[in-house]
Amino acid sequence: MTERLLRYFRDKQQDIQSEKTYDTQCPFCSMQCKMQLVEQTIVTRKKYTAIGIDNPTTQGRLCMKGMNAHQHALNSSRITRPLLKKNGEFMPVSWEEALKHIKDQVTMIQQEYGHDAMAVYGSASITNEEAYLLGKFARVGLQTKYIDYNGRLCMSAAATAANQTFGADRGLTNPLSDIPHTRVIILAGTNIAECQPTIMPYFEKAKENGAYIIAIDPRETATTKIADLHLKIKPGTDAALANALVKIMIDEQLVNEDFIRSRTNGFAELKQHTDALSLNDISEQTSVPLAHMRKAAVKFAKETSGMLFTARGIEQQTDGTAAVKGFLNMVLITGKIGKPYSGYGAITGQGNGQGAREHGQKADQLPGYRSIENEEHRSHIAKVWGIHQDDLPRKGVSAYEMMEKINDGDIKGLFLMCSNPAVSSPNANLVKKALRKLTFFVAIDLFISETAKYADVILPASSYLEDEGTMTNVEGRVTLREASRPCPGEAKHDWQIICEIASALGKGRYFSYTSAEDIFNELREASRGGIADYSGITYDRLRHEGGIHWPCPEPDHPGTERLFTDSFAHPDQKAALSVIPNEPAVPKEKPTADYPLYLTTGRVMSHYLTGVQTRKSAALTARHFESFMEIHPQTAASFHIEDRVLVKIESPRGSITVRSKLSEQIRKDTVFVPIHWADAQNVNDLIGEALDPACKMPGFKVCAVRIRPI
Numbered sequence: 001m002t003e004r005l006l007r008y009f010r011d012k013q014q015d016i017q018s019e020k021t022y023d024t025q026c027p028f029c030s031m032q033c034k035m036q037l038v039e040q041t042i043v044t045r046k047k048y049t050a051i052g053i054d055n056p057t058t059q060g061r062l063c064m065k066g067m068n069a070h071q072h073a074l075n076s077s078r079i080t081r082p083l084l085k086k087n088g089e090f091m092p093v094s095w096e097e098a099l100k101h102i103k104d105q106v107t108m109i110q111q112e113y114g115h116d117a118m119a120v121y122g123s124a125s126i127t128n129e130e131a132y133l134l135g136k137f138a139r140v141g142l143q144t145k146y147i148d149y150n151g152r153l154c155m156s157a158a159a160t161a162a163n164q165t166f167g168a169d170r171g172l173t174n175p176l177s178d179i180p181h182t183r184v185i186i187l188a189g190t191n192i193a194e195c196q197p198t199i200m201p202y203f204e205k206a207k208e209n210g211a212y213i214i215a216i217d218p219r220e221t222a223t224t225k226i227a228d229l230h231l232k233i234k235p236g237t238d239a240a241l242a243n244a245l246v247k248i249m250i251d252e253q254l255v256n257e258d259f260i261r262s263r264t265n266g267f268a269e270l271k272q273h274t275d276a277l278s279l280n281d282i283s284e285q286t287s288v289p290l291a292h293m294r295k296a297a298v299k300f301a302k303e304t305s306g307m308l309f310t311a312r313g314i315e316q317q318t319d320g321t322a323a324v325k326g327f328l329n330m331v332l333i334t335g336k337i338g339k340p341y342s343g344y345g346a347i348t349g350q351g352n353g354q355g356a357r358e359h360g361q362k363a364d365q366l367p368g369y370r371s372i373e374n375e376e377h378r379s380h381i382a383k384v385w386g387i388h389q390d391d392l393p394r395k396g397v398s399a400y401e402m403m404e405k406i407n408d409g410d411i412k413g414l415f416l417m418c419s420n421p422a423v424s425s426p427n428a429n430l431v432k433k434a435l436r437k438l439t440f441f442v443a444i445d446l447f448i449s450e451t452a453k454y455a456d457v458i459l460p461a462s463s464y465l466e467d468e469g470t471m472t473n474v475e476g477r478v479t480l481r482e483a484s485r486p487c488p489g490e491a492k493h494d495w496q497i498i499c500e501i502a503s504a505l506g507k508g509r510y511f512s513y514t515s516a517e518d519i520f521n522e523l524r525e526a527s528r529g530g531i532a533d534y535s536g537i538t539y540d541r542l543r544h545e546g547g548i549h550w551p552c553p554e555p556d557h558p559g560t561e562r563l564f565t566d567s568f569a570h571p572d573q574k575a576a577l578s579v580i581p582n583e584p585a586v587p588k589e590k591p592t593a594d595y596p597l598y599l600t601t602g603r604v605m606s607h608y609l610t611g612v613q614t615r616k617s618a619a620l621t622a623r624h625f626e627s628f629m630e631i632h633p634q635t636a637a638s639f640h641i642e643d644r645v646l647v648k649i650e651s652p653r654g655s656i657t658v659r660s661k662l663s664e665q666i667r668k669d670t671v672f673v674p675i676h677w678a679d680a681q682n683v684n685d686l687i688g689e690a691l692d693p694a695c696k697m698p699g700f701k702v703c704a705v706r707i708r709p710i
């Protein structure tokens with residue numbers, strides 16, 4: 001370094017008058033990277049820098065979203081006081097006034113229309129404590145059966161498939177540290193390089209060690225670049241592809257007969273089913289060449305170890321559950337699970353996508369992954385909650401179905417915590433219409449999101465920098481995120497807000513917690529003996545051990561890194577093989593003369609979900625400030641569309657306007673639009689309302705569209 005540069009840096013150092021550090025965890029994806037926010041005061045200006053902190057999952061790595069997350073948390077557009085809509089305008093009011101208004105409206109609605117006229121819509125971006133409490137609030141505070149959450153749009157197909165196949169659902173059956181040592185990897189509909197960037201070194205190391213990587217995606221992405229074989233599949237046909245791979249393994253006697261006999265049920269039916277299938281038909285249906293299918297099947301079956309990863313590309317389909325089960329057939333018939341370096345992972349989406357799906361935000365679920373329709377489970381939870389079992393509501397309906405019930409007038413009031421369904425729900429135009437019809441709507445958020453605009457009351461919540469609690473990461477590892485900064489203005493933690501509303505409604509005795517840890521200790525009891533058993537985990541242990549994998553049933557239990565080593569979680573301890581149809585039970589839209597192209601949707605690295613948070617960050621917005629449509633140059637030419645021009649995309653549901661981005665990386669019959677923008681660029685104005693009958697996942701990844709330049 002030159003003398004001049006050195007002097008410059010020394011002067012800069014001297015400008016720093018004080019420095020504070022805040023240890024935290026990234027609020028975005030399921031990697032839950034640990035980090036430190038450094039606040040430096042330079043003369044009168046504050047400068048913030050985020051740096052990674054070592055931890056067992058990501059070893060101190062951060063991606064661009066983590067590095068810039070503080071930009072939304074510290075943004076001046078944060079709401080810091082309760083807002084009440086008066087004559088169409090939001091006015092700041094006191095908490096007392098907001099809570100009294102909530103009490104009056106909820107009481108009025110429930111007296112007139114019954115308890116189930118109120119609904120709750122939760123999130124997998126809140127802590128375990130808050131997810132647990134929101135479920136309790138719906139069932140005990142409001143006594144409504146209507147609660148569901150944004151995880152329905154995210155992890156529900158993988159969760160249902162794992163529950164049906166293994167009897168338990170934890171995203172990864174193995175620790176990430178197995179990946180570098182496995183011999184073959186299948187990445188089915190996952191773009192980890194952009195969506196969980198800090199996971200990549202595990203896969204890069206595997207490749208260095210000689211692993212063969214197979215990616216399945218209609219597009220070439222930063223993830224498919226690491227693959228040895230890329231199956232550029234026709235959107236929505238993954239279930240058929242899985243059948244073909246299974247058929248090849250069976251036909252060529254590449255299966256593990258011992259494992260099939262001792263650890264699974266249903267092989268005879270599966271074989272009978274695949275015997276009747278034609279590989280040529282499937283090759284035509286999926287557009288994957290036969291030779292590529294064979295290469296993938298033989299490689300996966302023959303190697304001594306192998307791992308399968310799925311994500312939303314195959315799951316966000318109206319046959320998402322079936323597609324995942326189809327791929328799990330492959331893992332089971334080759335015996336590649338329950339041992340080191342072999343296993344399955346549904347790459348979790350949101351920061352607490354794992355934990356928030358275990359503790360009772362789902363319409364049919366009670367804490368600890370219990371079922372709300374099971375009498376023993378009801379009895380256990382009623383005891384922990386101090387209520388009579390008969391007072392526990394029964395199961396409600398899924399996230400999008402709640403929107404339909406609002407539209408039909410069955411649900412009159414809504415509490416929304418930490419989600420933006422006017423942008424993230426399928427058939428978003430119906431959702432917006434429904435939200436307008438609500439008699440009373442409370443949104444709890446950091447900002448006035450596109451959905452919160454429809455609310456009668458917006459309550460200011462705390463961000464990841466301010467709120468303490470546990471999050472369960474991609475590995476099923478429970479981690480503790482400590483609070484680091486005070487809440488801005490009058491904002492409160494989500495758990496405090498739930499308790500105050502419950503108290504206003506006269507249910508305070510069930511919600512008298514003094515801290516997040518207090519709630520966690522009740523969650524431990526509620527989860528005791530359940531599938532997702534957290535009872536042996538304490539804040540103290542999390543502080544000292546840096547995270548614990550569930551199940552952890554005793555205070556001296558080390559946690560469970562690897563699942564299914566000796567048995568699966570079904571009563572007979574075996575895994576269930578499934579017969580999967582090539583064509584979905586609910587037909588998917590296919591291109592027609594009117595709507596000649598497939599549309600698929602997904603993410604870019606620099607933005608997160610509906611973009612409410614990342615669009616506040618100058619650094620992230622600089623990477624992508626508007627939406628786009630990825631399209632093959634030949635397809636673009638046939639529609640007279642040039643590069644970087646505005647294009648109208650229409651489906652039978654609606655239309656959006658985005659900029660074209662010509663790219664040879666996408667199939668010629670498909671266009672791709674990311675999900676991070678709202679209003680005229682909200683891709684969900686195009687997506688249909690059909691749901692997977694098994695798990696109620698929307699078909700976010702396929703619809704038919706037409707396009708034209710503007």
Ligand SMILES: Nc1nc2c(c(=O)[nH]1)N[C@H]1C(S)=C(S)[C@@H](COP(=O)(O)OP(=O)(O)OC[C@H]3O[C@@H](n4cnc5c(=O)[nH]c(N)nc54)[C@H](O)[C@@H]3O)O[C@H]1N2
Binds near residue numbers: 194219602603
């Ligand atoms: N940068 C960033 N990271 C994120 C998020 C974010 O918004 N931004 N969100 C987080 C959340 S909540 C989630 S759920 C995850 C999502 O993580 P992913 O599921 O990996 O992300 P997506 O981009 O939705 O979809 C993955 C891939 O599926 C492909 N695909 C589309 N249709 C099909 C199909 O029919 N078959 C197959 N095989 N593939 C298909 C797409 O081309 C895409 O490359 O990411 C998490 N991480």
Ligand SMILES: Nc1nc2c(c(=O)[nH]1)N[C@H]1C(S)=C(S)[C@@H](COP(=O)(O)OP(=O)(O)OC[C@H]3O[C@@H](n4cnc5c(=O)[nH]c(N)nc54)[C@H](O)[C@@H]3O)O[C@H]1N2
Binds near residue numbers: 420447683701
């Ligand atoms: N077409 C299409 N649609 C999709 C998908 C797709 O791939 N394609 N993916 C789906 C998936 S996987 C998901 S996960 C959903 C997610 O969709 P949403 O749930 O709508 O996701 P976010 O954009 O994260 O919305 C979070 C909201 O909560 C606020 N918030 C952030 N932190 C906090 C907090 O601590 N407390 C409170 N109270 N509020 C907070 C944010 O400001 C924001 O308004 O979208 C789904 N929609």
Ligand code: SF4
Binds near residue numbers: 026030065195196199
């Ligand atoms: S977005 Fe995900 S990978 Fe990136 S820093 Fe945050 S938690 Fe880590």
Ligand SMILES: [Mo]
Binds near residue numbers: 153154155349350
């Ligand atoms: Mo998600």
